[in-house]
Amino acid sequence: MSAGIIYGVGLGPGAQDLMSVRADRLVRGARHVAFFRKAGRKGQARAIVEGMLHAEAVEFPMEYPVTTEIPFSDPRYNEILSGFYADCTAHLQRLAKAGADIVVLCEGDPFFYGSFMHLYTRLKDVVPVEVVPAITGMSGAWTATGQPITWGDDVLTVLMATLPENVLAEKIAATDALVVMKIGRNLPKLKCALQTAGRLEDAWIVEYAQMPRQRVQRLTEAKDVTPYFSIVLIHGQGRRP
Amino acid sequence: MSAGIIYGVGLGPGAQDLMSVRADRLVRGARHVAFFRKAGRKGQARAIVEGMLHAEAVEFPMEYPVTTEIPFSDPRYNEILSGFYADCTAHLQRLAKAGADIVVLCEGDPFFYGSFMHLYTRLKDVVPVEVVPAITGMSGAWTATGQPITWGDDVLTVLMATLPENVLAEKIAATDALVVMKIGRNLPKLKCALQTAGRLEDAWIVEYAQMPRQRVQRLTEAKDVTPYFSIVLIHGQGRRP
Numbered sequence: 001m002s003a004g005i006i007y008g009v010g011l012g013p014g015a016q017d018l019m020s021v022r023a024d025r026l027v028r029g030a031r032h033v034a035f036f037r038k039a040g041r042k043g044q045a046r047a048i049v050e051g052m053l054h055a056e057a058v059e060f061p062m063e064y065p066v067t068t069e070i071p072f073s074d075p076r077y078n079e080i081l082s083g084f085y086a087d088c089t090a091h092l093q094r095l096a097k098a099g100a101d102i103v104v105l106c107e108g109d110p111f112f113y114g115s116f117m118h119l120y121t122r123l124k125d126v127v128p129v130e131v132v133p134a135i136t137g138m139s140g141a142w143t144a145t146g147q148p149i150t151w152g153d154d155v156l157t158v159l160m161a162t163l164p165e166n167v168l169a170e171k172i173a174a175t176d177a178l179v180v181m182k183i184g185r186n187l188p189k190l191k192c193a194l195q196t197a198g199r200l201e202d203a204w205i206v207e208y209a210q211m212p213r214q215r216v217q218r219l220t221e222a223k224d225v226t227p228y229f230s231i232v233l234i235h236g237q238g239r240r241p
Numbered sequence: 242m243s244a245g246i247i248y249g250v251g252l253g254p255g256a257q258d259l260m261s262v263r264a265d266r267l268v269r270g271a272r273h274v275a276f277f278r279k280a281g282r283k284g285q286a287r288a289i290v291e292g293m294l295h296a297e298a299v300e301f302p303m304e305y306p307v308t309t310e311i312p313f314s315d316p317r318y319n320e321i322l323s324g325f326y327a328d329c330t331a332h333l334q335r336l337a338k339a340g341a342d343i344v345v346l347c348e349g350d351p352f353f354y355g356s357f358m359h360l361y362t363r364l365k366d367v368v369p370v371e372v373v374p375a376i377t378g379m380s381g382a383w384t385a386t387g388q389p390i391t392w393g394d395d396v397l398t399v400l401m402a403t404l405p406e407n408v409l410a411e412k413i414a415a416t417d418a419l420v421v422m423k424i425g426r427n428l429p430k431l432k433c434a435l436q437t438a439g440r441l442e443d444a445w446i447v448e449y450a451q452m453p454r455q456r457v458q459r460l461t462e463a464k465d466v467t468p469y470f471s472i473v474l475i476h477g478q479g480r481r482p
Contacts (some may be wrong), residue, residue, distance in 0.1 A: 012261070013374070020376065021265050022258040049253060081482035091345065109380050110389075117389040124387070133376050133384040133451075135256070135261065139350050143374040146365070148351075148358040153404050155412060158397040174415070210374075241322035241359065 003127050007103045008110040008120060010134025011048045014211040018140070019048075021068040023132050027052050027083075030103035032093045032095055035061040036115050044229070045105035060102075062088045089122040096127040107229075108137045113160070113181065129228075138179045140209035141231035144216050152239030161186035161232070168193035177236030178203075184228035191219065194232075202234045244321045245337040249351040250360060251375025252289045255452040259381070260289075268293050271344035272372040273336055275329075277356050285470070286346035288464050300461065302443050303329045303342075321396045322359075330363040336371075337368040340413045348470075349378045354401070381450035382472035391418045393480030402427035402473070409434035418477030419444075420442050425469035432460065 009026050012018040019027070027033075027049050037043025043061060053059075065084050070077045095102055110116040110131050123129050133218055138158070142149040150156050157175035159168060160182045172178055180190060183205075194200040203219035207230045219232060250267050252288040253259040260268070268274075268290050278284025284302060289351070294300075306325050311318045336343055351357040351372050364370050383390040391397050398416035400409060401423045412432055413419055421431060424446075444460035448471045460473060 003477050015263075017266070018261045018374065020253070020259045020261055022256075024262050025258070034432040078480075078482045085482060109376070109384075111383050111391075112380065112389075113391050113393075113395075114389070117392065120389070121481070129385075131384050133259065133380040135350070136380065137377055139353065139374040139377065142352050143350075143372050146372075148353075148355070148361070150352075150399070151358065152354075153401045154354075155404075156399040157416075158391070158399075160394045163394050163396075175398075213371050239319075240362070241319045241326060 001099045004099050004101040005128045005130055006092055006096050006119075006123055007101065008106055008116040008129065008131045009103050010109045010114075010132055011045060011113040012105050012135035013137045013209050014044075014048055015107065015140075015162060016036075016048065016052065018135050018210055020132065020134060023134060025138050026103050026132065027105070028054065029058055030054060030099070030101070032060065032100050032102040033057050033105060034062060034102055036062045036064060036093060039063040039065075045107050048107070051107060060091065067132070077210070085118045085122060089119055092119065093123060093127055106134070109134045112136055114150025136228065137209060138181065138231055138233070141179075142233055142235070143205035144206050144209045144214055145204050145235070146216075147231065147235045150236045150238065154236030154238035156236065161190045165189050165193045165196075169196040172197035172199055172234075174208075175234075176238060178232075178234040180232040182228060183226055183230040183232060187226055187230075191224075194219070199234055204233055204235075206231045242340045245339070245341040245343060246369045247333055247337050247360075247364055248342065248374045249347055249357040250344050250368065251350045251355075251373050252286060253376035254288055254349065254378045254381025254450050256381075257286075257289065257293065259376050259451055261373065261375060264375060265293075265356070267344050267373065268346070268361055269295065271295060271298055271342070273341050273343040274298050274346060275303060275333060275343055277303045277305065277345040280304040280306075280459045286348045289348070290346060301332065326359045326363060330360055333360065334368055346376070353377055372478065378470065379422065379448060379472055380472070382420075382447035383474055384475070385447050385450045385455055386445050386474070388476045389459075389476065390420070391477045391479065395477030395479035397477065398438050402431045406430050406434045406437075408439060410437040413440055413475075414438035414473075417479060419473075419475040421473040423469060424467055424471040424473060428465050428467055428471075428473075431473060432465075435460070440475055445474055445476075447472045447474070 154176040
């Protein structure tokens with residue numbers, strides 16, 4: 001029996017009809033579906049495909065043993081997550097070696113700051129793995145603002161709000177267009193960095209881009225409480241005939 | 242009679258089944274289809290949808306009066322392009338005001354260094370315009386390399402190879418992950434900048450990402466002749482449990 005294929009399928013920013021035709025076909029046809037989620041939650045990736053799965057699809061939720069309870073800098077963080085990814089990998093590998101195709105649901109684009117990459121690097125030399133790219137969350141966010149993100153020769157910098165404030169300020173001052181992800185509790189720090197860089201007035205925040213709860217605001221008008229998956233951005237002002 | 246809607250529809254990197262379900266539906270259903278192309282060419286956006294258009298679809302090719310014949314810095318460049326965009330806008334506006342819906346075909350994501358933005362800013366306050374985000378060419382390219390582009394807190398910088406060499410070198414030295422677009426005749430300059438930044442050995446070049454002619458190479462092994470739409474990239478090496 002030949003091995004099954006593990007598909008890392010990008011679902012895009014959240015609206016079902018923003019999934020690619022290829023992703024749509026794979027998700028609806030899948031008999032084995034795996035996805036990450038925080039323990040006790042439904043899971044954002046699983047929520048996106050609600051109503052699309054085959055009646056006989058077997059679901060394999062992969063529940064993070066830790067999310068923000070331990071800081072990244074704690075040596076236990078890497079150790080715990082590494083064991084978790086190894087367990088997930090072992091299960092998917094067993095299924096694939098028994099001949100099953102498996103669709104791993106991935107929010108956004110799998111190779112762009114995604115969790116699937118941790119499975120991918122462990123699986124790619126052992127079983128067949130295919131990755132389906134997708135619309136990134138940031139594309140969903142800048143489209144939601146109704147303004148293009150980059151023009152002409154604009155430089156675009158993508159930053160994680162988990163970076164230190166001084167690094168954020170320095171990078172923000174040096175770019176034309178900006179996207180910042182992993183916001184959540186880092187928002188007050190990010191606001192300080194934007195202020196230091198002289199760019200706070202230009203910043204927008206998008207919550208739940210391309211989802212029913214979508215909200216687009218100027219950052220100066222937004223509260224300090226926002227989801228981890230919110231996106232802050234500054235539009236480039238480059239050449240435009 | 243109510244005005245029609247002008248849809249700026251992102252087609253993604255090139256494979257038809259990487260278009261979103263929404264884009265696929267709009268393209269197949271359209272009775273008016275507009276797209277940019279270089280004079281005398283079929284046009285890349287039009288080529289992507291080959292075989293998908295309705296039998297009665299009316300096509301409106303918008304042919305650039307100039308592409309790389311005049312440098313951006315020449316004052317005539319802006320003047321000529323500005324007149325061209327005004328003409329295209331006037332035609333689309335007439336159609337929409339007469340009640341027709343129009344699909345404008347856009348390679349990649351419309352708001353990410355796209356030509357549609359020049360129509361969008363001229364049309365958005367006059368007739369209803371809707372933008373459909375898409376998989377960017379760069380997502381198609383990094384997926385083609387079989388390696389994730391960004392991990393953990395990696396900084397991603399997106400640059401146009403049309404920038405001066407010293408600016409390229411400085412930005413390349415300061416980032417973790419890198420994407421460079423608008424390559425073509427700028428490739429030798431970009432290679433020098435990568436060398437100056439000490440990153441040449443890490444760079445990959447992707448030609449025709451997600452299309453039948455797709456080619457992925459280490460940049461040090463590639464020739465100096467490459468299409469304008471090739472993408473050069475360096476993968477981030479950030480935190481990975």
